[in-house]
Amino acid sequence: DIQMTQSPSTLSASVGDRVTITCRASQSISSWLAWYQQKPGKAPKLLIYKASTLESGVPSRFSGSGSGTEFTLTISSLQPDDFATYYCQHYSSQAVTFGPGTTVDIK
C-alpha cells in the first residue's frame, strides 16, 4: 500500500504570508494527487486535483505542484479564510489514501 506523509503537521502563519505544505508518497504516484481544505465541523473542500489543476471556483492564490513522490500546496498570500487543515489525497485505479493533514493556524 502507498503511504502518504505531510509536513509540517502544524504551521503558524500570518495574513499575507506565503505558505507551503509538502506531501510525500512512499512510492511514485505520477500526478495522481489532490488537495483538500477542511474547517472545523465542516466537510472537506476540493482545492486541487491531478497535482496542479485548480478546482473550479477555488481562488488563484492556491497552487499545486510536483510529481512522482513529492508534492506541494502553496498559498501565495494567506487570507483569514485560509486558516484550516489541509489534506493531500492519492488516488489510483484501486485505492484512495489521505495524508495525515497539516493545520494552518494564526501566528
Place this chain on the structure above:
Amino acid sequence: QITLKESGPTLVKPTQTLTLTCTFSGFSLTTSGVGVGWIRQPPGKALEWLALIYWNDDKHYSPSLKSRLTITKDTSKNQVVLTMTNMDPVDTATYYCAHRLVNMGDVFDIWGQGTMVTVSS
C-alpha cells in the same frame, strides 16, 4: 446542483452492523464516469477512505477494512448504502459520502455534511 446527505444511526453497540445511506440529487449513478465514495473521520483525526461504487457497479474498498464493508447502490432511489460489520469503539467517527469528479480519477468534488456515529455499549 449536486447534493448528498448521509443518514443512519447515531449510536451503535459494539459487534453490531452499521448501515448508512447516502441520498443524493443532481446526478445519476447510471451515467458513465459517475461514482460515490464513503470517507470517515474519527474525532480530531485524519480522513480515511472506506469504499467507492461506480456507475457500472464496480466497487473498490479500503484494503484494511475490506472484510467488513459492503457498498451497494439503488439507482431508482438515488441512494448508496454502506454497511460495516462488527463495529468497535475505534469506528466512532463522522462518516461522509461524496461525489466522484467525473472522468478525473477518484477525486471527491462534492461532499455531504457528514453523520456522526458513536460506537458504545
